[in-house]
Amino acid sequence: xxxxxxxxxxxxxxxxxxxxxxxxxxxxxxxxxxxxxxxxxxxxxxxxxxxxxxxxxxxxxxxxxxxxxxxxxxxxxxxxxxxxxxxxxxxxxxxxxxxxxxxxxxxxxxxxxxxxxxxxxxxxxxxxxxxxxxxxxxxxxxxxxxxxxxxxxxxxxxxxxxxxxxxxxxxxxxxxxxxxxxxxxxxxxxxxxxxxxxxxxxxxxxxxxxxxxxxxxxxxxxxxxxxxxxxxxxxxxxxxxxxxxxxxxxxxxxxxxxxxxxxxxxxxxxxxxxxxxxxxxxxxxxxxxxxxxxxxxxxxxxxxxxxxxxxxxxxxxxxxxxxxxxxxxxxxxxxxxxxxxxxxxxxxxxxxxxxxxxxxxxxxxxxxxxxxxxxxxxx
Amino acid sequence: xxxxxxxxxxxxxxxxxxxxxxxxxxxxxxxxxxxxxxxxxxxxxxxxxxxxxxxxxxxxxxxxxxxxxxxxxxxxxxxxxxxxxxxxxxxxxxxxxxxxxxxxxxxxxxxxxxxxxxxxxxxxxxxxxxxxxxxxxxxxxxxxxxxxxxxxxxxxxxxxxxxxxxxxxxxxxxxxxxxxxxxxxxxxxxxxxxxxxxxxxxxxxxxxxxxxxxxxxxxxxxxxxxxxxxxxxxxxxxxxxxxxxxxxxxxxxxxxxxxxxxxxxxxxxxxxxxxxxxxxxxxxxxxxxxxx
Numbered sequence: 001x002x003x004x005x006x007x008x009x010x011x012x013x014x015x016x017x018x019x020x021x022x023x024x025x026x027x028x029x030x031x032x033x034x035x036x037x038x039x040x041x042x043x044x045x046x047x048x049x050x051x052x053x054x055x056x057x058x059x060x061x062x063x064x065x066x067x068x069x070x071x072x073x074x075x076x077x078x079x080x081x082x083x084x085x086x087x088x089x090x091x092x093x094x095x096x097x098x099x100x101x102x103x104x105x106x107x108x109x110x111x112x113x114x115x116x117x118x119x120x121x122x123x124x125x126x127x128x129x130x131x132x133x134x135x136x137x138x139x140x141x142x143x144x145x146x147x148x149x150x151x152x153x154x155x156x157x158x159x160x161x162x163x164x165x166x167x168x169x170x171x172x173x174x175x176x177x178x179x180x181x182x183x184x185x186x187x188x189x190x191x192x193x194x195x196x197x198x199x200x201x202x203x204x205x206x207x208x209x210x211x212x213x214x215x216x217x218x219x220x221x222x223x224x225x226x227x228x229x230x231x232x233x234x235x236x237x238x239x240x241x242x243x244x245x246x247x248x249x250x251x252x253x254x255x256x257x258x259x260x261x262x263x264x265x266x267x268x269x270x271x272x273x274x275x276x277x278x279x280x281x282x283x284x285x286x287x288x289x290x291x292x293x294x295x296x297x298x299x300x301x302x303x304x305x306x307x308x309x310x311x312x313x314x315x316x317x318x319x320x321x322x323x324x325x326x327x328x329x330x331x332x333x334x335x336x337x338x339x340x341x342x343x344x345x346x347x348x349x350x351x352x353x354x355x356x357x358x359x360x361x362x363x364x365x366x367x368x369x370x371x372x373x374x375x376x377x378x379x
Numbered sequence: 380x381x382x383x384x385x386x387x388x389x390x391x392x393x394x395x396x397x398x399x400x401x402x403x404x405x406x407x408x409x410x411x412x413x414x415x416x417x418x419x420x421x422x423x424x425x426x427x428x429x430x431x432x433x434x435x436x437x438x439x440x441x442x443x444x445x446x447x448x449x450x451x452x453x454x455x456x457x458x459x460x461x462x463x464x465x466x467x468x469x470x471x472x473x474x475x476x477x478x479x480x481x482x483x484x485x486x487x488x489x490x491x492x493x494x495x496x497x498x499x500x501x502x503x504x505x506x507x508x509x510x511x512x513x514x515x516x517x518x519x520x521x522x523x524x525x526x527x528x529x530x531x532x533x534x535x536x537x538x539x540x541x542x543x544x545x546x547x548x549x550x551x552x553x554x555x556x557x558x559x560x561x562x563x564x565x566x567x568x569x570x571x572x573x574x575x576x577x578x579x580x581x582x583x584x585x586x587x588x589x590x591x592x593x594x595x596x597x598x599x600x601x602x603x604x605x606x607x608x609x610x611x612x613x614x615x616x617x618x619x620x621x622x623x624x625x626x627x628x629x630x631x632x633x634x635x636x637x638x639x640x641x642x643x644x645x646x647x648x649x650x651x652x653x654x655x656x657x658x659x660x661x662x663x664x665x666x667x668x669x670x671x
Binding site for chain 1 (some may be wrong): 382385386389390393421448491495497499500507509518520521590591592594596597600631632633634635636640641643644
């Protein structure tokens with residue numbers, strides 16, 4: 001082979017090897033960029049991108065720039081597994097995502113076996129009960145949120161009967177099971193239990209069933225798009241509320257898609273861009289300026305996840321060590337005084353479950369309005 | 380009683396959309412032996428043309444709809460025929476089927492890539508208010524969707540049966556060779572069919588997207604339901620497509636409400652199987668025989 005050909009070949013090989021230099025720290029986002037959970041996955045991804053850009057602008061983590069790659073699970077567990085394998089083959093420091101609980105369940109064992117820490121967006125209750133020492137949440141599991149909302153239904157709404165509509169996936173099933181347990185403990189009767197499909201567009205029949213139940217309150221637990229469609233159909237058919245939910249029902253995307261139909265819905269939100277906290281307000285403004293839309297709680301999850309990685313690596317370890325990272329995360333509390341970009345004081349327990357303050361909220365005039373701040377469960 | 384009326388109206392409104400889309404299937408099959416498996420994506424796209432007109436070119440809703448409709452008819456009618464159907468159909472029906480499947484994937488991924496994966500709100504054609512009929516609050520949106528669909532189908536039937544062009548189109552569909560001998564410009568009649576199909580899917584898109592939101596995946600389920608409606612009603616009869624669509628919409632809703640919402644996707648497929656086994660030409664279709 002001539003020198004020119006050799007040079008061209010080597011140059012091509014270097015280009016093909018990608019932009020990451022040997023000194024970069026690799027983070028991989030494996031999440032729902034398309035499919036039925038694309039709303040959540042896109043927010044989470046953009047939160048990550050914002051954090052990575054900020055950190056890299058200040059020199060990176062331990063003077064190494066973050067090389068972020070993104071892999072799309074298409075909200076499909078089969079695709080998620082192949083994408084996760086691709087991620088693992090790239091030898092990342094930490095994996096961020098998935099958000100869809102079904103995809104988390106499908107891939108967590110792979111990451112556990114590879115001993116790679118993963119900060120997930122999934123909220124299904126069982127995820128932290130499966131013994132994965134490398135898994136950490138970025139938002140409450142359902143077993144944390146549901147008792148809070150059940151108390152709200154009992155104490156504030158004074159409802160004796162509830163009609164429930166939920167999405168039939170790991171996220172929805174987990175929430176349904178948790179909620180039923182919490183309602184039973186508070187002597188609140190479940191008078192309708194309507195399951196729907198992920199990606200469903202027509203809810204006429206389901207709303208008819210909810211109407212027939214004639215409950216004191218209607219609990220809606222689905223993904224953002226489906227929540228919006230349910231609310232539109234509910235208003236169309238004159239279904240009487242109050243309409244209650246947890247996080248997704250009151251998210252920014254749901255409000256945007258449902259329009260006026262979202263006004264009046266109430267519920268518990270673990271994280272929200274409308275939290276009355278200056279750091280969160282500042283984050284929301286930065287996010288909106290960067291991406292031209294208002295983030296929902298998933299944007300905050302992605303953002304704070306990257307800063308948690310930065311804090312643990314720089315302040316607790318002083319080195320890149322995946323096993324030590326996972327060990328350091330258990331029992332860790334990061335306060336805004338220690339790392340301002342964590343936004344709200346956050347604690348991880350021994351199984352990767354997260355604890356923060358949370359909020360009760362209502363949608364008024366197309367905006368999420370916080371009505372109460374709820375304390376952390378632990379100290 | 381109120382619930383039954385509610386379900387019936389919602390089912391008829393949804394079924395009317397299936398009918399509009401299914402009629403396109405039957406028209407294309409009758410005139411050009413084209414089975415268009417991108418028909419669902421054809422319904423998905425016009426809404427995005429309107430959204431592009433509003434968000435990127437700053438148009439208000441109705442001008443964007445007008446421009447979107449013109450673009451849809453050109454792209455989904457004229458260009459689809461000239462660039463996809465004409466070159467491929469001479470190789471047979473099966474290559475064209477595969478080409479339309481590829482086209483469906485292309486449209487879907489193009490919207491996802493260049494517009495976004497998120498669902499988008501779409502302005503309603505009429506305000507989201509209710510009217511009370513026999514003591515039941517019914518959505519005006521659903522009534523309007525049903526009324527417009529019925530008027531569109533009636534207008535199409537009038538056009539096909541009572542205008543010279545319409546009768547030429549029917550002649551071209553029944554026997555293109557004899558139609559040519561009689562001086563009918565068969566190729567132009569086939570083009571008109573594609574343009575009418577594009578107009579029908581555009582109408583369906585404008586009616587249904589405010590209710591179901593604009594999303595790149597909308598075509599998947601809509602195309603499937605419309606195809607089933609066309610087969611159930613009769614693939615070679617426009618009236619059959621209408622009946623099939625309305626029937627499917629109503630049965631789907633009642634089955635989800637009173638049988639099982641978990642198995643609602645299976646109901647249309649079961650109906651399809653039963654019709655194919657018992658009456659393969661469809662409820663209103665004609666038996667067709669072909670020489671091999």
